[in-house]
Amino acid sequence: xxxxxxxxxxxxxxxxxxxxxxxxxxxxxxxxxxxxxxxxxxxxxxxxxxxxxxxxxxxxxxxxxxxxxxxxxxxxxxxxxxxxxxxxxxxxxxxxxxxxxxxxxxxxxxxxxxxxxxxxxxxxxxxxxxxxxxxxxxxxxxxxxxxxxxxxxxxxxxxxxxxxxxxxxxxxxxxxxxxxxxxxxxxxxxxxxxxxxxxxxxxxxxxxxxxxxxxxxxxxxxxxxxxxxxxxxxxxxxxxxxxxxxxxxxxxxxxxxxxxxxxxxxxxxxxxxxxxxxxxxxxxxxxxxxxxxxxxxxxxxxxxxxxxxxxxxxxxxxxxxxxxxxxxxxxxxxxxxxxxxxxxxxxxxxxxxxxxxxxxxxxxxxxxxxxxxxxxxxxxxxxxxxxxxxxxxxxxxxxxxxxxxxxxxxxxxxxxxxxxxxxxxx
Amino acid sequence: xxxxxxxxxxxxxxxxxxxxxxxxxxxxxxxxxxxxxxxxxxxxxxxxxxxxxxxxxxxxxxxxxxxxxxxxxxxxxxxxxxxxxxxxxxxxxxxxxxxxxxxxxxxxxxxxxxxxxxxxxxxxxxxxxxxxxxxxxxxxxxxxxxxxxxxxxxxxxxxxxxxxxxxxxxxxxxxxxxxxxxxxxxxxxxxxxxxxxxxxxxxxxxxxxxxxxxxxxxxxxxxxxxxxxxxxxxxxxxxxxxxxxxxxxxxxxxxxxxxxxxxxxxxxxxxxxxxxxxxxxxxxxxxxxxxxxxxxxxxxxxxxxxxxxxxxxxx
Amino acid sequence: xxxxxxxxxxxxxxxxxxxxxxxxxxxxxxxxxxxxxxxxxxxxxxxxxxxxxxxxxxxxxxxxxxxxxxxxxxxxxxxxxxxxxxxxxxxxxxxxxxxxxxxxxxxxxxxxxxxxxxxxxxxxxxxxxxxxxxxxxxxxxxxxxxxxxxxxxxxxxxxxxxxxxxxxxxxxxxxxxxxxxxxxxxxxxxxxxxxxxxxxxxxxxxxxxxxxxxxxxxxxxxxxxxxxxxxxxxxxxxxxxxxxxxxxxxxxxxx
Numbered sequence: 001x002x003x004x005x006x007x008x009x010x011x012x013x014x015x016x017x018x019x020x021x022x023x024x025x026x027x028x029x030x031x032x033x034x035x036x037x038x039x040x041x042x043x044x045x046x047x048x049x050x051x052x053x054x055x056x057x058x059x060x061x062x063x064x065x066x067x068x069x070x071x072x073x074x075x076x077x078x079x080x081x082x083x084x085x086x087x088x089x090x091x092x093x094x095x096x097x098x099x100x101x102x103x104x105x106x107x108x109x110x111x112x113x114x115x116x117x118x119x120x121x122x123x124x125x126x127x128x129x130x131x132x133x134x135x136x137x138x139x140x141x142x143x144x145x146x147x148x149x150x151x152x153x154x155x156x157x158x159x160x161x162x163x164x165x166x167x168x169x170x171x172x173x174x175x176x177x178x179x180x181x182x183x184x185x186x187x188x189x190x191x192x193x194x195x196x197x198x199x200x201x202x203x204x205x206x207x208x209x210x211x212x213x214x215x216x217x218x219x220x221x222x223x224x225x226x227x228x229x230x231x232x233x234x235x236x237x238x239x240x241x242x243x244x245x246x247x248x249x250x251x252x253x254x255x256x257x258x259x260x261x262x263x264x265x266x267x268x269x270x271x272x273x274x275x276x277x278x279x280x281x282x283x284x285x286x287x288x289x290x291x292x293x294x295x296x297x298x299x300x301x302x303x304x305x306x307x308x309x310x311x312x313x314x315x316x317x318x319x320x321x322x323x324x325x326x327x328x329x330x331x332x333x334x335x336x337x338x339x340x341x342x343x344x345x346x347x348x349x350x351x352x353x354x355x356x357x358x359x360x361x362x363x364x365x366x367x368x369x370x371x372x373x374x375x376x377x378x379x380x381x382x383x384x385x386x387x388x389x390x391x392x393x394x395x396x397x398x399x400x401x402x403x404x405x406x407x408x409x410x411x412x413x414x415x416x417x418x419x420x421x422x423x424x425x426x
Numbered sequence: 427x428x429x430x431x432x433x434x435x436x437x438x439x440x441x442x443x444x445x446x447x448x449x450x451x452x453x454x455x456x457x458x459x460x461x462x463x464x465x466x467x468x469x470x471x472x473x474x475x476x477x478x479x480x481x482x483x484x485x486x487x488x489x490x491x492x493x494x495x496x497x498x499x500x501x502x503x504x505x506x507x508x509x510x511x512x513x514x515x516x517x518x519x520x521x522x523x524x525x526x527x528x529x530x531x532x533x534x535x536x537x538x539x540x541x542x543x544x545x546x547x548x549x550x551x552x553x554x555x556x557x558x559x560x561x562x563x564x565x566x567x568x569x570x571x572x573x574x575x576x577x578x579x580x581x582x583x584x585x586x587x588x589x590x591x592x593x594x595x596x597x598x599x600x601x602x603x604x605x606x607x608x609x610x611x612x613x614x615x616x617x618x619x620x621x622x623x624x625x626x627x628x629x630x631x632x633x634x635x636x637x638x639x640x641x642x643x644x645x646x647x648x649x650x651x652x653x654x655x656x657x658x659x660x661x662x663x664x665x666x667x668x669x670x671x672x673x674x675x676x677x678x679x680x681x682x683x684x685x686x687x688x689x690x691x692x693x694x695x696x697x698x699x700x701x702x703x704x705x706x707x708x709x710x711x712x713x714x715x716x717x718x719x720x721x722x723x724x725x726x727x728x729x730x731x732x733x734x735x736x737x738x739x740x741x
Numbered sequence: 742x743x744x745x746x747x748x749x750x751x752x753x754x755x756x757x758x759x760x761x762x763x764x765x766x767x768x769x770x771x772x773x774x775x776x777x778x779x780x781x782x783x784x785x786x787x788x789x790x791x792x793x794x795x796x797x798x799x800x801x802x803x804x805x806x807x808x809x810x811x812x813x814x815x816x817x818x819x820x821x822x823x824x825x826x827x828x829x830x831x832x833x834x835x836x837x838x839x840x841x842x843x844x845x846x847x848x849x850x851x852x853x854x855x856x857x858x859x860x861x862x863x864x865x866x867x868x869x870x871x872x873x874x875x876x877x878x879x880x881x882x883x884x885x886x887x888x889x890x891x892x893x894x895x896x897x898x899x900x901x902x903x904x905x906x907x908x909x910x911x912x913x914x915x916x917x918x919x920x921x922x923x924x925x926x927x928x929x930x931x932x933x934x935x936x937x938x939x940x941x942x943x944x945x946x947x948x949x950x951x952x953x954x955x956x957x958x959x960x961x962x963x964x965x966x967x968x969x970x971x972x973x974x975x976x977x978x979x980x981x982x983x984x985x986x987x988x989x990x991x992x993x994x995x996x
Contacts, residue, residue, distance in 0.1 A: 062517055114729055121461065121516070122732055125656050129724035132649055136718040194847050194863075195856040197836075201844045204833040210815040211793065211825060212906055213848030222854055252649070256524070263521060296536065299529035306522045307507065310514045361536050422885070 016185070023177040027170060036169040042281045043176035044237045047183045049262045049273030049280075051230035054187065056259075057267035058196070059223055060203030062124045063115075064255050065131030066231055071250030072107050072134070073100030073232025075145065077239040078153045085157040093155055093166050097179050097236035104232020105225055112224040116217055119206060131252045138247040150246030153239065166240070176237050183230050188270060190226065199223045257284075260298070264305050266312025275313045293358045326420060328413040335406040342398030349391025352377075356384060432561045433682050434675065439567040441674020442574035443636075446629035447647065448654040448666045449581065450622030456598045456661040457618050459516060460508065463523040466648035467530040468623040472496045472630025473639045474538055477545035485548035493627040500623025504616045527644065535641050542640035570632045577628065578667070594618060598661075650677075653720040657727045659734025668735055673720050680716035745804070746771045746910050746940040747792070747823075749966075752801035754784075754791055761787050763964040764801070769957075771909075774941040775969070776951040779961035780985060785944045786828060788961065789914050792942075793825045794818040805910065820848070824908035828915045828944075830895045834888030838879050838898060841887050842870040845905040869905065876935055877901040893924045897931060904935045911936055913943045917950050929953050960984065 026039055048070055055061040077100040083089040091099065115126045138145040145151070156167045164171050190196045198219050202209045206216045239245050248254060257280065265276020283301065287294040309316050323329050352372060359370035360380075370377050370384075377384040451465045475495050479488035503526065511522045547566050554562035585591040597604045597614050605611040637643065654673055658665030727734060747769040754762040761784050769775050777785050790796045792803055794815040803811050810818050833841050843860070846869045852858065860866070874880045877897040882890065887898060900916060916932060917925040929950050932941070945951050951958060952972050959969040962984040968975060975981055 056517075062520065114725070118728065118732055121660075122728060124461075124520075125652065126725060126728045128649065128652060129656075129721045129728065133718060133721040133725060136721060140714060140718070189859070190856055192860045193856045193858055194852040194860055195854050197840065197844060197860055198847065198854075200836060200840075201833045204835045205831060207815075208827075208831045208833065208902070209844075211819055212845050212902065213816055213819045215814070215816050218854060222856070226856065259521075260525075293532075293536075296529065296532040299525055299532055303507075303522060303525040303529060306514075306518050306525055307510055310511075310518050357536055361539060418889075 019184070020181055023181060026177075027173055036173050038281055038285060040169065040173045040176050040241050041285060042277050043173070043180045044234050044241060045258070045261065045277035045280055046274045047180055047237065048231060048234035048258050049265065049277045050184060050187050050270075051227045051234065052258045052262050053267055053270075053273045054190070054199075054223060054227040054230075056262065057269075057272065058191065058203065059199045059220060061116075061119065061220060061224070062259075063127040064124055064252060064259070065115075065127035065134075066227075066258055067252070067254035068111065068131050068134050068250050069104040069107055069228035069231040070100075070235035070238070071245070071254065073104035073235030074239040074245040074249050075151065075235075076100060076103035076232075077236035078151045078245045079144075081153045081155065081157065081239070082151070085154060090158075092158060092161060093240060094161070094175055094178075096240055097175075097233045100236020100239065101229045101233040104235060105229040107232075108225040108228025112221050112228065116221040116224055119216070119220065127255075128252065131250065131255050135247060135251050138250055145247055146245070148247075150244050150248075152244040155240050155243055172241055176241065179233060179237055183233055184274075187230060191270060195219065195222060260302050264302060264312055266314025266316075266318075268311050269314040269318065272312050272314035275317075279313060291355060291358070292362060293354050296354060322417060323413060326413075326417045328417065331413050332406070332409050335402065335409045339399065339402040339406045342395050342402050344395070345391050346395030346399055349388045349393075349395055352384065352388035352391065356388065429561065429682075432563055433679055435563055436567065437675030437678035438671060439571045439674075440678055441671035442571050443629055443633050444647075444651060444654055444674050445667050445670035446574050446577060446632075447626055448651045448658070448670055449578070449663055450625035451651055451655050452658070452661060452663055452666045454619055454622040455655065457594070457601070458508075458512075458519075458615055460519045460523065461652075462619075462622070463520065463648070464503075464527040464530060465523075465622070465626050466644040466651060467527045468496050468500060468626040469630040469633070469647060470534060470641070470644040471499065471530065472627030473545065473634025473643065474534060474543070474630075475627070476631040476634055477543055477639050480545070480548075485551075489628075489631055492631045493624045496627025496630070497620045497624025501616050501620030503623075504619035508619065509612065509615075527648070531641060531644060538641075540641055542638045545635045545639040547635045566636055570636060573628070573632050577625065581625075581663070590614075590617075650720055653724045656724055657734055659736045662734065662736040665734055665736030673723070676719060676723075677716060680719055681713050683712040744771065745769060746773070746806060747942065748802075748804040748807075749788075749792070750802040750804070752788075752791060752803060753799045754787060754796065754964075755799045760799075761964050762791065762798075765961065765964060765966050767959055767966050767969060769910075769940055769942060771940055772938060773956050774936070774954055775943070775957045775959055776955035777942065777944045777959045777961055778946070778948075778951060783961045784964040785961050786914060787964075789825060789912055789942075789944060793823065793912060819906070819908065822909040823912065824903045824906055824910070825912035826899045826903040826914055826916060828918055830892075830899050832887045832895060832898055832902060834886070836887060837884050838887055838890070839870060839874065839883040841898060842873050842901055842905050843867075845902040846870055846873075846907075849906040849908075873901045873905040877931060893920060893928075896920065896928065900928075900931060900935065904939075908939075910940045910942070913941065915944050915946065917945065917947050925950055 027036055030036075030039060048066075051070075052063070052066045055063050055066070077096050080089060080091055080099045081093070081096055084091045111130055115123060115130060118126060139147065155172070156165045166172055166175065198209065198214055201212075202214070202216045202219050209216050209219070235245075235249065238249070261276040261280030262273040263276070264279050265274065266272030283294065283298045287297060291297070305312060311318070323332060355372050356370050356377060447465065447469055451462055454460060454462050454465070472492050475492040476485075476488040479491055483491070507522060507526070508519065511518045551566045551569050553565055555565040555568045556563055583591075585595055593604060593609050593614060594617075597609070597611055601611050601615075604614075634643070650673065654669045655666055657673070658667070658669030745768050747767070749765055749767040752762055752765045753760065765784075765788060767775075777788065779785055787796070791798050792810075794810070794813055794817070798811050801811075802809060805818070805821055805823055808821075810821065810823075813821075833844065836844070843866055846866055847853075850863075850865055850869065852863065852866070871880070874883060877900060879890075879894060879897060879901070882894065887895065890898065896916065896918075900913065903911060903913065913932065917928045920928060925947060932943075933954060941954075943951075943954065955972060957969060958972055958975045960967050960975065960978075960981050967980050967984065968978050970978070
């Protein structure tokens with residue numbers, strides 16, 4: 001028993017160590033020009049997503065207004081930076097995220113008391129009202145929110161510390177990486193505290209939690225305050241990274257984005273939102289460079305995840321890992337590669353059609369050529385459309401036939417695994 | 427006085443439009459427990475379908491065909507999308523409609539472009555209905571109100587006087603019991619969802635040419651109808667009616683009033699100095715504050731009376 | 742300090758115009774085991790809901806260890822030493838068996854809303870949860886998600902969660918509902934073991950369970966406690982027989 005605990009701790013330590021190494025080494029591996037900016041964005045989005053999942057994944061609280069805390073944190077951070085540059089405040093840039101965090105926490109205390117009075121759908125509706133309220137207010141108070149243009153700042157201010165000015169992106173990246181590591185450790189540790197466990201209990205069965213002595217409103221309120229703190233840190237880092245904060249930072253749009261990305265990553269797993277952040281930056285920032293249809297792809301991908309893989313990417317990974325661990329991969333492989341081929345065909349056909357549609361709609365008669373994967377296609381000729389339709393048709397039919405077999409094979413493998421687990425524990 | 431009367435009438439017509447939209451949303455929520463985030467998107471589709479159809483067939487055929495098309499689309503969405511997600515729980519259902527609203531917006535922009543499209547009021551309905559001194563009240567607004575009232579009466583009769591209406595009412599609170607009695611409840615769900623979307627489409631047909639038909643129309647109305655549904659009481663059609671009128675009139679009046687908050691305070695005898703730190707708040711005009719008001723109302727209602735004006739459950 | 746662990750004084754509860762509980766009075770001594778029986782719809786579960794704070798009472802008094810508990814929220818009543826189980830299994834279905842029990846003991850051990858202490862480092866929590874887990878016989882299932890347990894295992898866990906917090910007054914709502922004969926017998930043994938020295942109030946339909954566990958039986962009919970006495974006396978009670986059998990009770994055989 002003792003050896004089991006020890007190997008468990010060593011395993012956990014290794015994961016954290018590996019995470020730290022990954023953060024340090026990432027810029028060396030991804031060293032294209034824009035990569036640093038992307039990595040920085042992923043970093044802030046990870047903290048934001050993890051804080052959001054404290055509410056949704058761990059607490060069962062679906063908030064449509066989480067950007068309020070990160071956005072207000074960002075505004076306070078950016079004002080603090082401007083005040084520091086003007087000599088009114090002395091705060092080093094590296095501690096600005098903390099200013100954001102404290103601001104987020106403050107508003108968590110203020111708004112959270114009202115929002116957590118109710119739970120379930122009512123809670124979600126209050127948060128929607130709250131974010132729309134704050135967003136509408138932000139256009140009414142230009143002195144604090146900067147009106148249409150927002151508030152900008154210069155992160156190179158104050159005395160350089162050990163030669164670090166935070167001018168170059170690489171320095172900003174490492175600042176984000178540091179705060180990301182610290183925040184992740186803290187939020188993970190939270191899940192192993194009494195409050196962290198009770199918020200899970202409140203999620204599963206709020207009534208039962210009351211009957212074991214806990215005031216569920218307090219549990220949710222305190223968790224929200226802590227979550228708002230970390231959201232504020234993410235906001236502060238965003239202020240440093242972009243050097244500008246606008247009303248969009250407190251918008252329902254941004255709240256919806258973190259919801260989308262966290263769900264895609266997988267809300268049932270602690271690290272799910274981190275995967276979601278990577279996928280999110282990929283699907284928004286990177287994909288928009290390749291195709292004009294990126295928003296459609298994002299929406300379709302999200303719906304796909306909701307309908308077929310509600311556990312998110314983390315859930316997909318976890319279930320395939322389980323197959324692998326129980327040595328069932330060989331069993332499902334034949335059906336698996338067949339369904340993958342069918343899916344691939346359908347997806348390629350669909351992408352072709354969508355890209356050509358977009359080219360037709362946006363390019364019009366002036367630009368009839370769509371470039372897909374290096375191949376030029378004239379969107380007004382019928383040939384490319386026929387090919388796309390054929391791909392979809394063949395893929396669709398193939399999918400229809402292979403999916404039944406795959407589902408049967410998958411279910412039987414899962415059943416065997418469950419039997420093995422129940423037996424193994426007895 | 428003419429200003430008040432005309433603004434009141436405008437407010438009522440806007441409120442009735444909101445009711446057309448929120449009635450479908452209330453029905454869907456009551457029966458299926460799903461908050462349809464894509465409801466305003468079906469409104470948008472109704473407007474776009476009508477614009478397309480009316481340019482080929484004229485306005486009146488479009489008035490009938492466009493809502494039917496939207497309703498069929500809604501039924502398909504329920505059958506092949508929502509039903510599948512239902513097993514995973516309420517949050518995935520909500521997220522599905524959330525993603526759907528996103529995708530519908532993109533597809534609309536893909537097909538019709540990002541700018542507003544022309545969708546004209548038909549000639550026979552254009553022009554003023556009556557004129558009070560210098561302010562006119564357009565015929566079309568009156569037409570909108572008529573359509574909304576007819577729709578309201580039709581729903582009421584359908585729900586209370588027909589057999590299917592009775593089944594729907596029963597399934598609103600006890601779907602399992604109704605299914606046990608042998609009724610095809612999933613089909614009822616599909617009908618209600620399709621019907622609710624058709625109502626939204628109808629609202630789009632009449633609203634799209636009164637206001638602008640553009641991709642942003644779903645977003646602007648989307649949040650407001652949620653406020654209406656929650657303030658009225660989730661699951662109460664009567665509450666949705668009252669709340670729609672309330673918010674419609676409030677919004678219309680607020681947007682039309684140019685008095686600053688400071689002058690309102692002065693009116694009731696409280697003076698505000700230019701040097702006061704709150705001055706920037708008080709120099710705001712009521713029309714500038716107007717967008718905030720529905721959400722303020724939402725938050726206040728949810729704090730003090732979470733079941734809404736006439737609701738029976740907290741959702 | 743009252744001698745009664747739990748006291749109901751002319752408790753009434755109406756839902757709208759329907760009066761469900763129509764003047765129920767009951768006195769339970771400390772350490773007593775009382776079974777509440779009665780025809781369906783008599784209001785037994787409603788009484789439990791009133792005592793545990795799930796609903797508020799319309800009039801009357803409910804006293805726990807001598808002090809009034811009406812109007813208090815469930816968590817407040819629980820903190821005063823009353824714990825209940827549910828007829829429909831009410832556990833934390835996504836947490837493991839071990840985690841379920843850990844949660845159940847957290848408040849009573851004083852950890853409250855702490856987010857600065859490492860849960861795994863709390864020895865007393867671990868020990869207590871383990872003890873309860875052994876008593877209910879689920880230590881081989883400790884890491885199984887509670888939602889995946891068999892029905893009988895879930896009922897055992899339900900009892901475990903109820904008792905783990907160390908409450909002095911335990912309310913069990915139909916603990917053997919849906920169980921087979923052998924499962925019921927095992928459950929009776931479990932309940933007996935885990936409520937030694939505590940005050941137990943139990944709603945039950947299974948008479949062998951009732952006769953096996955109860956010191957006293959309270960009979961609830963139409964929202965009133967028509968009798969509260971030892972099992973032997975209840976057996977002979979004419980009013981009880983009439984209530985169950987509508988006045989056409991056969992002659993009592995040697996039982």
